[in-house]
Amino acid sequence: MDQGVRHQLYSWAHQAQESGQLTQLRDVQQIWQTFGTLLDEYVTILGDQVAPTEQPGQLVAEFADLMNTGFNAGRYAQIPSTLDQVLVSESGMIQDNQRKVLFIMGETDDVMPEVKASEGLLSDPDRELLKRGLNDDQFLPISGTDQINNEPFLNYLSMLSVTERLYMSAPLMSSDDIELTLSPYLKGLARHFNQWDDQNNAPTTDLPDRPNPRASEDDVWSFVAAPAVTMGNLIEVERLSKDTGRKLTSAWRDVARALTRHDEGLTGRLNDIRDGQYAKNEAVPLQPELAARLYTTNRQGQVTNQLTASISQLEKFYQNPYDYFLRYGLHLKKRDELEVSSDKSGTLNHDALAFFVQSVIDEPDLQLADLVKEEHQGRQAELIDQAFEQAMNQQEELRELAANNSRVNLQLQVAKQLITTMAKTLCLQATQTDAQPVAVEKAFGQADWTGESQAAELPALTFDLTGAGLGEGAKVSLRGRIDRLDELKLGEQTYQLVVDYKSYNKAFDLVDAYAGQALQMLAYLNALQAANPGEQLLGSLYLRLYVPTVDAGKEGTAEELKEHLYQGITINDDAVLAALDHGLGEKGATLLSIKKKSKKDTSRFKVSADDQFSAKAGSNLVSPTDLKRLMDHNAELIKEAAVQILQGQNEIRPYRRQVGTTAETGLAFSDFLDVSRFDQALDDYKEIELTDADVEAKFEQEEE
Structure with missing residues (x-):
């Protein structure tokens, strides 16, 4: 029975071919081919069976179901081979010459020609010598020189594998924001077609650099491509239109x-x-009542109206108030990871050096300088090992990690080497100074936080906030822990010196100290002064904990000491400085970042009182009067931060300061960037535009 199916399919196919609809033509062909295949399979599987005559309608229904199932299970090509195709391959592969359009992307000078380093044992001259002794059936792999010589031909073959259009492109910047250079092939072709500007060393182009709100239709077409790309250009031009007011x-x-x-x-x-x-x-500012509940509730659940904080917390507030709110108001914290974090390794280093120095303090007949002597080398090694074990006992988690993780075990070995190096350095430094350590991990204000007073603990650094509109009894109480406290006795005077250990090269920045980003060192001096008003303060110094690279044979000498110079702020008394660093006489400084004064050294905060010495970058020399002014300003910064915190200040406004070519911001070490979502293009920074000269000018104005 002929129902005209084949005739109808042929008619559809002819119409599709005449109208140029190749996709529809291919669909008709595939349907007819699938139908024929199904009939062949039907005959093969069911051809010998006799159809029942009692119910012919049921037979037709079963046949129709079988056909429908077969068509649904059939596989159909989506893109006819006669239509356009996109093939992706490397330029060095052999290509046929059937492509109409070719896009060559990534044409930079490090890939076209490709830079290939010789990784073999033999150099190219060695290969030439060996080739002379080879038989006809023997050969060496192609040399690096031959590969470089073949590079142009491989790339030229790629360029010639197209019949109609060739597009070549290259990125200007890498994913790491490193500037890239165009391939010499691209430059050569641009010169050949007069599209290269030798004066500017760049290709000439008639395309606009960026979308223009007032662009004509022809110019707009340059920015129309795939929907996603076009959308990006449209958003950019709409933003530009809104910012500039051009419709x-x-x-x-x-x-x-x-x-x-x-x-x-x-x-x-x-x-x-x-x-x-x-x-x-x-961020919506908090109501003072809510801020008091968040920040001043004690362990018993009582709202005390007393802000108890550490110095680093207030530094965090000056860096970005919103980060302070998230961390210390909402108590958000970064998820713990199974690794030796910088916090854990820093605590280990601090504890080990504290145990080492304390063990020397506890022996009346032993000083750090004695451990340099040959007869005490064994004792020195013993104390270092004991200090490391005591520090490890404070961090059982690290010990467990090291037992089950080879990488962590290696990190602890590196930490042991650093602690050994620094302990020996402390002993060597002790031979060059009259200052002696008298306390380690000197705590102040910890009882206000933990509820338990420690032996020899200093009282908290406390300031009354009455009159700031915060209610009765408002105050701020600061806690802290001084890594090492030294004393220098000179005549009848005894000076106290704060030493703080850092794992990086930390300098005392006068602007950061004046603006609030660096409160720590001056706050430590304020805590000592508050506890003992009659004490003479020498200053605060940073000591970097690291293993320097020293020439062989110079370990334990003055050369190694110069790799561990202290940086910070000290009083400018020449006699005190000479007693603090014996090398300031003729050899040059061995402990302090100080040098002999030159004519160009004139800054108020850089020159000693008798004009003998001047501080290097990262250190400052100040008069006792100026040190007191800096400490008073530090106290005002502490009170100002506390008042703003208790008033509910929590704006998203990190600081930004330009230091040389680098922009320092309060976002650099934030754990909550995904929460604050600070937009550098739209949101406002708190700009710090002060300079050292500005701070010096402020001091001079106060004197007038």
Whole structure:
């Protein structure tokens, strides 16, 4: 029975071919081929069976179901071979010459020609010598020189494998924001077609650099491509239009309508991006009552109206108030990871050096300088080992990690080497100074925090906030722990010196100290002064904990000492400085970052009182009067921060300061960037524009 199916399919195929609809033509061909295959399989499987005559309708229904199932299970090609195809391959591979359009991407000078380093044992001259002794059936792999010589031909073959159009492109910047250079092939072709500007060493182009709100229709076409790319250009030009007040031309409006005309999903995405252009994550200030509950509730659940904090917490507030709110108000914290973090390794180093120095303090007949002597080398090694074990006992988690993780075990071995180096350095430094350590891990204010007073603990650094509109009894109480406290006796005077250990090269920055980003060292001096008002303060110094690279044979000498110079702030008394660092006489400083004064050293905070010495970068020399002024200013900064915290200040406004070519910001070490969502293009920084000269000028104005 002929139902005209084949005739109808042929008719559809002919119509599709005449109208150039190759996809529809291919569909008809595939349907007819699938139908024929199904009939062949039907005959093969069921051809010998006799159909029942009682119910012919049921037979037809079963046959129809079988055909439908077969068509649904059939496999159909989506892209006919006669239509366009996109092939992706490397330029060095052999290509056929059937491609109409070719895109060569990534044409930079490090890949075209490709830079190939010789990794073999033999150099190219060695290969030439060996080739002379080889038989005809013997050969060596191609040399690096031959590979380089073949590079142009491989790339030229790629360029010639196209019949109609060749597009070549190269990125200007890498993913690491490193500037890239164009391939010499690209430059050569640009010169050949007069599209290279030798004066500017760049290709000439008639395309606009960026979308223009007032662009004509022809210019707009340069920014129309795939929907995602076009959307990006449209958003950029709309943003530019809003910022500059220039209205969009009708051509851009047509692009916007075309993007959203037939795709609701694209419309929603475009609107979301538009809404987000000027969205800001603005923090709502806390009510003072809520701030008091968040920050002044003690362990018994009572609101005390007393802010108990550490110095580093207030530094965090000056770096970014919102980070302070998240960390110490909402108590958010970074997820713990199974690793030796910088905090854990830093605690280990501090504890080990504290145990080492304390063991020497506890022996009346032993000083650090004695451990340098040959007869005490065994004792020195014994004390170092004991100190490391005591420090490890304080961190059982690290010990467990090391027992089950080879990488952590190696990290602890490196930590042991650092502690050994620094312990020996402390002994060597003790031979060059009259100062002696009298305490380690000197705590102040810990009882206000833990509820338990420690032996020889100093009282908290406390300031009354009455009159700041915070209610009765408002105050701030600071706690801290001084890594090492030294004393220098000179005549009848005894000076106290604060030493703080750092795992990085930390300098005393006068501007940071004056603006609030670095409160620690001056706050330590304030705590000592508050506990013992009659004490003479020498200053505060940083000591970097690390293993320097020293020439062989110079270990334990003055050369190694110069790799561990102290940086910080000290009084400018020449006699005190000479007693603190014996090398300041003729050899040059062996402990302090100080040098002999030159004529160009004139800064108020850099020159000693008798004009003998001047401080290097990272250190400052100040008069006792100026040190007291800095400490008083530090106290005012502490009170100001406490008042703002208790008043509910929590704005998202990190500081930013330009130091040389580097911009320092309060976001550098933030754990909550995903929460604050600070937009550097839209949100405001708290700009720190002070300089050392500005701080010096302020001091001179106060004197007047």
